[in-house]
Amino acid sequence: MLENKKKHSGDYFVNLIKSLTGEILKASDQISYDRKIPDQLLKNMTRSGFFRLLVPRKFGGYEIDFIKYLEIINIVSMIDASVAWCLNQNNVLGTLAAFMPEKLALEIWNDPETVLSNGPSINSTAVILEDGYRISGRWDFSSGFQHANWLVALTTVINPNNTSDEREEIRNMLLRKKDVEIVDTWDVNGLRGTGSFSFIADEVFVDHSKTFIEGAPPLHSGPIYVIPKALMFSSGFATVALGVARSSLNYAIKLANEKTPSKQVMLRDQQSVQREIGKLEATYRSAKAYLDNAVSELWESSLLTGNIAEPFKADLRLASTDAIRQSISIVDGSYSLVGSNAIFNFNPIQRKFEDIHAISQQVQGRMEHYDSVGRFFLGMEHKGLF
Structure with missing residues (x-):
């Protein structure tokens, strides 16, 4: 035990x-x-x-x-x-x-090698049948698609008998990869290894037992399952961004201690380099500390109360988005310090540069999250992924 x-x-x-x-x-x-x-x-x-x-x-x-x-x-x-x-x-x-x-x-x-993948829905619909649903649609950016064995397809259920203004039901449909058409759209420069393909379902039958309503309360209790998925995604991807930033800055510091540009003194002895390293280090440590604190407070709230108050959600949303945005500036600054060699594929900072700019375009790093949190702090109705 x-x-x-x-x-x-x-x-x-x-x-x-x-x-x-x-x-x-x-x-x-x-x-x-x-x-x-x-x-x-x-x-x-x-x-x-x-x-x-x-x-x-x-x-x-x-x-x-x-x-x-x-x-x-x-x-x-x-x-x-x-x-x-x-x-x-x-x-x-x-x-x-x-x-x-x-x-x-x-x-x-039950399968020890199970991995789930999903993707944002593009015009997906499910028609109600007697014992399940017939679904059609497209889902993009399915990260980890190549190593997944189950797909989660978030789908809008169409009820032909619903004549009221009742909100449409959204369901998670669990599919096998053999049931969908794979669309290889992942011709990118950043986060290439995620293999974030698209997939299409064309009138695929899904048994009712392999679906469940999106947004319903958990059936299994535990502090993790109180945290909104959007905030788990955001804090996780912010952590990825900060890891890319930290390793980029580490590389720049290592290079500064080794490289002497032509007809110049060693990089570490140049005041402009010293200042830039100091500024980048401060940016990283501030963003990391804010994210760590926001995660810690939200997690403690979930552990102690089984609930998470809106201020903790807003704080983690802000810390996550800001960590991603600050990480971009850290990687860009580190990239500049490396000099012309940074552009070559043999240089590890080139991939980090590509990765951080791919991360910056994902929904969790969008600037609109600042607006949403700003509205919350102003006492206004907020819109966004808390």
């Missing part, structure tokens, strides 16, 4: 992921080229439990401390942003196990 509890702990997985960083680093070029996590590395990670960190224990998950979870994401993000991105995307989707029917959760997570 004690050993089982130890294996469920966040510290266990923090130490375990540290032992895999060398393998992840060695595979980074292949990850980017193939646009997926290599099969052997993926098997090592799934079999070790890294894609069920937030799944309820009763379904074979580990339900670890959320702060420790983000520490794992941070460690991986400093090595490879694409792997860290997939880990966060697929683990947050794993929390859906707490919201779906128990029989469905057991079916999905």
